Amino acid sequence: MSYEESLLKPQGRVLSTLESDGSRRWIYPRVAKGRFWHARRIVAYTLIGIFAVIPYIPINKQGDPLILIDLLNRKLHLLGFTFLPTDTVLLALLMVSMILSVFFVTALLGRVWCGWACPQTVYMEYVYRPIERLLTGKAGQGGEPRKKVPGWRYVLMYGVFLIVSLHLANTGLAYFVPYRELHTWITSPPWHHPIGFIAVIIVTAWMMWDFAYWREQMCIIGCPYGRFQSVLLDRNSLIISYDRARGEPRGKKKRLSLPVANGKSSGDCVDCHLCASVCPTGIDIREGLQIECIACAQCIDACDSVMDKLGLPRGLIRYSSQARISGEKQRIIRPRVVIYGLILVILLSLMVTTLIMMKPFDLMVARGRGVPFVIDPNGQVVNTWILKITNRSQDHQRLQVRLQDPENIRIETTDSAIRLAPGEVIDEPVRIIADRRLFQNGHYRAVIQVRDEKGNTREKTVLLLGPYGGHAHAVSQ
Numbered sequence: 001m002s003y004e005e006s007l008l009k010p011q012g013r014v015l016s017t018l019e020s021d022g023s024r025r026w027i028y029p030r031v032a033k034g035r036f037w038h039a040r041r042i043v044a045y046t047l048i049g050i051f052a053v054i055p056y057i058p059i060n061k062q063g064d065p066l067i068l069i070d071l072l073n074r075k076l077h078l079l080g081f082t083f084l085p086t087d088t089v090l091l092a093l094l095m096v097s098m099i100l101s102v103f104f105v106t107a108l109l110g111r112v113w114c115g116w117a118c119p120q121t122v123y124m125e126y127v128y129r130p131i132e133r134l135l136t137g138k139a140g141q142g143g144e145p146r147k148k149v150p151g152w153r154y155v156l157m158y159g160v161f162l163i164v165s166l167h168l169a170n171t172g173l174a175y176f177v178p179y180r181e182l183h184t185w186i187t188s189p190p191w192h193h194p195i196g197f198i199a200v201i202i203v204t205a206w207m208m209w210d211f212a213y214w215r216e217q218m219c220i221i222g223c224p225y226g227r228f229q230s231v232l233l234d235r236n237s238l239i240i241s242y243d244r245a246r247g248e249p250r251g252k253k254k255r256l257s258l259p260v261a262n263g264k265s266s267g268d269c270v271d272c273h274l275c276a277s278v279c280p281t282g283i284d285i286r287e288g289l290q291i292e293c294i295a296c297a298q299c300i301d302a303c304d305s306v307m308d309k310l311g312l313p314r315g316l317i318r319y320s321s322q323a324r325i326s327g328e329k330q331r332i333i334r335p336r337v338v339i340y341g342l343i344l345v346i347l348l349s350l351m352v353t354t355l356i357m358m359k360p361f362d363l364m365v366a367r368g369r370g371v372p373f374v375i376d377p378n379g380q381v382v383n384t385w386i387l388k389i390t391n392r393s394q395d396h397q398r399l400q401v402r403l404q405d406p407e408n409i410r411i412e413t414t415d416s417a418i419r420l421a422p423g424e425v426i427d428e429p430v431r432i433i434a435d436r437r438l439f440q441n442g443h444y445r446a447v448i449q450v451r452d453e454k455g456n457t458r459e460k461t462v463l464l465l466g467p468y469g470g471h472a473h474a475v476s477q
């Protein structure tokens with residue numbers, strides 16, 4: 001027996017996209033142009049339009065776009081708010097709220113994101129596949145072209161894919177580079193901005209690989225969200241299901257009211273396989289809920305068209321839940337939905353409150369470099385500190401710095417007022433000069449206050465260092 005013969009043979013396909021010998025099973029799904037396909041198409045093109053314009057819509061006086069992940073300046077602009085790396089609480093609240101929203105929506109509506117709004121599905125099903133069908137004429141008969149496709153059509157198809165991918169890469173880059181800068185990049189030679197150029201090339205190559213080759217494998221193997229489905233869904237979550245009780249026993253020659261042999265009444269499924277041939281992930285929904293199902297509703301549209309032809313009611317495959325399809329009562333309000341919802345409301349309230357209470361400027365302090373303190377010619381103790389001030393507002397700011405307890409201690413800045421442009425961050429060195437008698441134990445706590453013209457204040461307590469036993473020393477002077 002040869003080595004190959006000694007290996008165990010799989011009983012069937014392990015994955016919907018793999019043949020039993022391990023080779024790729026290419027999927028060219030047919031299109032079922034039903035009500036869900038039309039609704040999804042409207043959603044898809046709306047989302048594509050929104051995705052393309054969001055980075056170019058200014059939302060405030062500074063012209064910050066609706067969304068910009070400004071990596072160069074380490075800022076996140078989101079719906080008019082600017083998040084800085086120091087906004088750890090806000091950023092943490094934002095991240096946790098986003099993750100919890102996914103949990104909440106999935107518990108209620110299942111994989112509605114995957115089927116209706118995920119960029120992978122939207123671009124694959126409504127941009128790349130239509131281009132492919134247009135140029136190669138494949139109707140998706142199990143991957144077999146209807147007739148031999150001339151090579152130039154493939155060349156043209158990949159050329160169009162490349163143009164679309166380039167456009168997508170540039171649009172994607174606009175989420176990371178301010179659009180004015182991006183415009184300069186696009187209109188100037190690549191060697192003026194090599195990093196941006198390389199980024200576009202890498203993203204374009206990745207788009208080509210994903211949409212021309214990898215395709216449904218992203219949903220089945222690559223996407224972490226898809227992997228989490230088994231824990232995020234429960235029996236009452238919205239899923240796409242085949243009504244086994246109504247459909248079985250299935251058979252090719254069944255028609256309405258025709259009894260089946262052995263006295264069993266016929267099921268409504270005529271075993272036409274249309275639901276499987278339209279599935280973009282290559283599964284047969286009649287085998288039950290599967291992790292590969294992205295809830296695109298194509299099988300519903302396909303089966304509805306069959307039912308219409310047979311004169312049977314629609315909905316043999318439909319949006320339902322495991323509970324409802326098994327004849328149990330559907331429960332929308334359930335512990336996990338309530339808990340996710342409550343936590344989400346709390347997190348969002350915290351976020352909104354924090355944003356509302358946010359001051360127009362931030363203050364951070366750091367001890368100046370060099371010796372901890374010096375004694376000046378007048379015998380006073382001088383500490384140096386750096387004030388890191390961030391102007392979060394869209395206006396120019398004029399700030400005053402003072403100490404809360406001005407007796408025997410004063411603060412000196414380079415100018416009488418600190419001026420900041422909108423969004424500007426500065427490091428302002430200050431000197432705090434204190435009477436040495438304040439340093440009983442070698443240190444003294446002072447409060448630095450920064451105030452704007454509207455009376456908004458930020459305060460920081462700093463620990464000043466000085467000679468130990470300052471009072472006794474001063475008396476001896």
Ligand code: SF4
Nearest residue numbers: 269270272273275303
């Ligand atoms: S499309 Fe409907 S009738 Fe045809 S195989 Fe699928 S479930 Fe059965």
Ligand code: SF4
Nearest residue numbers: 279293294296297299
């Ligand atoms: S089983 Fe139906 S809903 Fe699920 S991915 Fe396939 S066609 Fe879409």
